[in-house]
Every structure is written in structure tokens, then in C-alpha cells.
Amino acid sequence: MSFQQINQHCYYYHSSVNIGYITNGNTGMLVDTGIDKSTSKKVLKELHTRDLPLTHLFITHAHTDHYGGAQYIQSNYSVYTLAPVLEEAIMKYPLLEPLYLLGGNDPFSEVQNKFLQGSPLQVDELITEGEFQAGELLLKAYLLPGHSYHQLALSYERVLFAADAYFGPEILSKHGIPFVTDVNKTLDSLRILLQLDVSGAVPGHGIYEEEFQNSVQANIDYHQNLLTWLTEYIREYPDGISLEQTIGEMCRFYQVPADRLAQFLLYRTACTAYVLALKSQGVISDKIEQYRWCFYPEPED
């Protein structure tokens, strides 16, 4: 972990989950907080050492590794908290995350850990996208869904805090199958990132890069390779294959670490996102067959 300065106003605390920091005058804003109290304490110590102010929190999306430490900060500091619409609902009612991952069933203790269910937050202001003022900072938010429903990236002084809109390339291969809720939206968001006029970007996981477009392109290629693998896999089953079997085979092929329920639920959602992308692209079709959700290859053009 290390606290790194990008320019006069922008910093990031580099860790397994990056925490951004933007300051001007008496305003200081953290971009995400890390997963828990101990992560937040480390970044607060860095701010204190450098005599940097803390007045605002901006949470990019409602995944606990990004907002889990926020409640501790809210309880101990006077901060004004901003978050994206919709994501805010999950931060206010964190039970919603294990609930949606379970497919709607009531969560139980096994899936109510700090990785899937954060501590509830009070959000003071909802952000959709575009420019907004926070103290002395004039910021711009970019709507980049696909990894999370209303994820926002943030730019200031041409530095982009990209949240999980892309991952450092080494993170992609570590995860095997990246967490996405919608692959088409993920790809659209990645293409938006390629067009942004900024001087560098910090992903949620990875390192700050000026030439971050190469990493973004590596993400596009990675998702497309997964879609190609999945297309070829389903084409081996002209009589259809169930979603459950497809998920199992995809996890096996990419050797993902999913032997516990909490991890498996995340991979199940991600695999389903790839299957649904092929359905939306007309590459496969689906029907309920013998009470199973099954997928069928469409004839190739």
C-alpha cells in the first residue's frame, strides 16, 4: 500500500482496492473508502500526516470493497457524502447485494460477510452524471455501467478515477472471469473510456497509467475472448444446454476460485451476464425446457 501523488490536486492510495483523493483549498474528497475500517484508517493517517483536508466522500458504486469503510469515516468525521443514484439504494440498504446475488431469496449469515454486505451509509447528495460542485471542486461524473448498475467514474484536472469500469490487465487474469452485470454495457463503457480526453486514469484495481487506453483495450479483448469461448461452447449443443451446466463449464475452463458459496454467487452472476449478452446479440436463443433455463445456438450467418 502506498499513497501516491498524481498532480497538484489528485492522489491515490494504491492497494488491492484503490482509494482516490482530490483536494483544492479547504476541500478534500476521498473517492471510495476501501473495504473496512482498517483500510479507511490507513488512508486517513496519510491525509493527517500531510495535513490534507477531508470534507467529502464520493462512492463510485455499491460494492463493499469500495464503500465498506465509509460508515467508520461518517461516524468519526464531518463529511458530506455523494453517491450515484440507484447505487445509493444499496448503500442505504446493504442487504440488497446478497439478496440480488441469491436471486431474490432472503440472505442468510453465510452470504452476509464484509465482502457481500457493507455497513449502511447516509448519502447526502445523489449524482446522475455530468458536472457537479463539491466544496471548491468542480468535478465531472461519467456514467459507466456494466460492472455495476449506475457506476460513476470521476474526473478532476484531467485525471480520471475510473472505478471498476476497467481493471488492470493483471487483475483480469487473476479473476479469470471479471465481475460484470451486463457485458454489452461493459463494452460500451470501455469504448467511452477510450474516447475520454484525460491525461491519465486510476482503475479501482490496478495502477495509475497515463497510457491507460492500452489497459482499456486489453479489457475489451478479454471480454470478447470470453464471448468467443462461450459461443463456441454453446454451439457444441444444438439441442440446448442449461444455464447451470454452462456456468459450471465456464468456471471450470477459466479455473476461477469459486469453491465457496459467496464467491460462486459472484461468478454465477458474471457468467450469466456473458450468456445474456449472446442472447441479446442473437447468437443464441433460450427457452425453459423441463423446468430448466436452456440456451441454443442460432444458425451462423
Ligand SMILES: [Zn+2]
Ligand atoms: Zn466493483
